[in-house]
Amino acid sequence: MWCHSCREEYDEEDAGTCKECYEEASETEEELKREIEDLKAKVAFLRLSSPLDPHLPHTSSASADLLLHAASDSQEASASSPAISRSPVFKAMLENEMAESRSGMIKIFDVSYDVLRSFIHYLYTADVLLDEQMACNLLILAEKYQVKHLKAFCEKFMTSKVNNENAIASFAFAHQHNAKQLIEASLSLIMDNMATLTQREEYKELLEKDPRLVVHIYETYLARQVNTAAKKLTFK
Amino acid sequence: MWCHSCREEYDEEDAGTCKECYEEASETEEELKREIEDLKAKVAFLRLSSPLDPHLPHTSSASADLLLHAASDSQEASASSPAISRSPVFKAMLENEMAESRSGMIKIFDVSYDVLRSFIHYLYTADVLLDEQMACNLLILAEKYQVKHLKAFCEKFMTSKVNNENAIASFAFAHQHNAKQLIEASLSLIMDNMATLTQREEYKELLEKDPRLVVHIYETYLARQVNTAAKKLTFK
Numbered sequence: 200m201w202c203h204s205c206r207e208e209y210d211e212e213d214a215g216t217c218k219e220c221y222e223e224a225s226e227t228e229e230e231l232k233r234e235i236e237d238l239k240a241k242v243a244f245l246r247l248s249s250p251l252d253p254h255l256p257h258t259s260s261a262s263a264d265l266l267l268h269a270a271s272d273s274q275e276a277s278a279s280s281p282a283i284s285r286s287p288v289f290k291a292m293l294e295n296e297m298a299e300s301r302s303g304m305i306k307i308f309d310v311s312y313d314v315l316r317s318f319i320h321y322l323y324t325a326d327v328l329l330d331e332q333m334a335c336n337l338l339i340l341a342e343k344y345q346v347k348h349l350k351a352f353c354e355k356f357m358t359s360k361v362n363n364e365n366a367i368a369s370f371a372f373a374h375q376h377n378a379k380q381l382i383e384a385s386l387s388l389i390m391d392n393m394a395t396l397t398q399r400e401e402y403k404e405l406l407e408k409d410p411r412l413v414v415h416i417y418e419t420y421l422a423r424q425v426n427t428a429a430k431k432l433t434f435k
Numbered sequence: 436m437w438c439h440s441c442r443e444e445y446d447e448e449d450a451g452t453c454k455e456c457y458e459e460a461s462e463t464e465e466e467l468k469r470e471i472e473d474l475k476a477k478v479a480f481l482r483l484s485s486p487l488d489p490h491l492p493h494t495s496s497a498s499a500d501l502l503l504h505a506a507s508d509s510q511e512a513s514a515s516s517p518a519i520s521r522s523p524v525f526k527a528m529l530e531n532e533m534a535e536s537r538s539g540m541i542k543i544f545d546v547s548y549d550v551l552r553s554f555i556h557y558l559y560t561a562d563v564l565l566d567e568q569m570a571c572n573l574l575i576l577a578e579k580y581q582v583k584h585l586k587a588f589c590e591k592f593m594t595s596k597v598n599n600e601n602a603i604a605s606f607a608f609a610h611q612h613n614a615k616q617l618i619e620a621s622l623s624l625i626m627d628n629m630a631t632l633t634q635r636e637e638y639k640e641l642l643e644k645d646p647r648l649v650v651h652i653y654e655t656y657l658a659r660q661v662n663t664a665a666k667k668l669t670f671k
Binding site for chain 2: 231235239278282
């Protein structure tokens with residue numbers, strides 16, 4: 200008998216697991232490793248830059264609070280500098296004393312107070328409860344203020360929610376915000392349903408709004424067909 | 436054949452791994468799970484308490500810096516409140532405006548500037564490079580200022596370094612600072628070398644300094660012997 204793991208031959212009495220359990224264990228290991236990567240990224244995000252770290256550039260010790268103002272419903276939330284500094288954009292504002300930060304208030308347009316609250320909460324804790332709308336809104340904010348960890352978090356959530364119904368909208372959104380993982384996932388679902396593509400309402404909307412994206416869909420489709428044909432020829 | 440994992444019978448052709456690889460995989464899984472637990476604890480330690488979290492008591496937004504003063508070599512290091520607040524003791528000082536914090540300076544006795552620097556660095560980053568002496572010093576500081584995560588980190592490191600040479604000293608240290616994991620590890624090594632116990636220099640020192648701890652060693656030894664004898668009787 201041959202071991203699936205070390206690929207060496209062994210006797211019956213040295214058998215460990217059945218094939219099913221071996222595959223399950225391999226999957227579990229992969230999942231655990233992914234979880235470890237996620238947690239490591241979270242730790243890196245949450246670390247404060249230590250004033251005593253010789254490897255880090257010395258940052259100003261100014262620890263003023265900032266008032267973030269949600270322009271769409273005129274409500275404000277305050278946040279302190281260590282959390283705020285997790286956005287390189289805010290950090291630069293604080294350090295360079297731009298007009299906005301000098302006043303101690305940053306106006307954030309096109310965002311509701313609810314979304315702003317969740318955004319600030321994430322800067323403190325690396326934690327937020329998402330639904331699809333919130334993930335969408337936070338991804339936009341995260342991109343604007345360069346909070347990579349939050350952007351990746353939202354993108355992962357949205358990727359897990361892509362389905363035949365929302366694939367076209369997700370694809371357009373992902374393109375606009377340069378979310379590669381989401382582009383791939385939605386594009387792959389669109390490819391599976393090319394036969395009905397042109398009948399869909401969202402297709403017509405996209406064609407109206409951004410025809411170049413529609414071209415991108417067809418180009419991808421064509422490339423795959425060419426690819427598949429080439430493979431078939433190779434195997435003949 | 437019987438699968439070691441699901442305990443069910445299977446055919447030869449459904450064999451997954453050999454026994455050796457199965458055992459290795461089980462160990463790997465355990466290790467990965469432990470790493471995940473460690474990382475989760477780190478994330479919990481590094482999270483800042485968000486002013487917007489409805490589940491957390493609202494903390495004062497006072498974000499003053501504190502000057503920590505290493506009394507033994509009269510050097511100071513400043514630290515900002517979010518990092519400092521990871522010690523409940525410092526946090527209480529900040530919030531209750533004790534005499535020490537009102538002055539903006541906390542004197543820390545019996546500690547060198549080097550150790551203080553590492554301590555502060557840990558409060559910012561949950562990261563520190565340990566050797567045995569540093570682990571010892573930081574564990575004491577971590578206990579005093581209730582930084583549980585750092586105490587556990589140092590204790591784990593020290594436990595990994597216990598050997599026949601330092602077992603008695605480790606046992607005494609662990610007792611003094613209520614480090615249960617380290618107590619067990621060192622006691623277990625002492626039990627393995629009872630024959631030469633009384634000849635050791637550290638034994639004589641301990642007997643001089645804290646005879647009750649020596650009694651504790653003998654009590655544990657006796658209890659184990661009684662236990663082993665009882666087991667032998669049962670199996671007769």
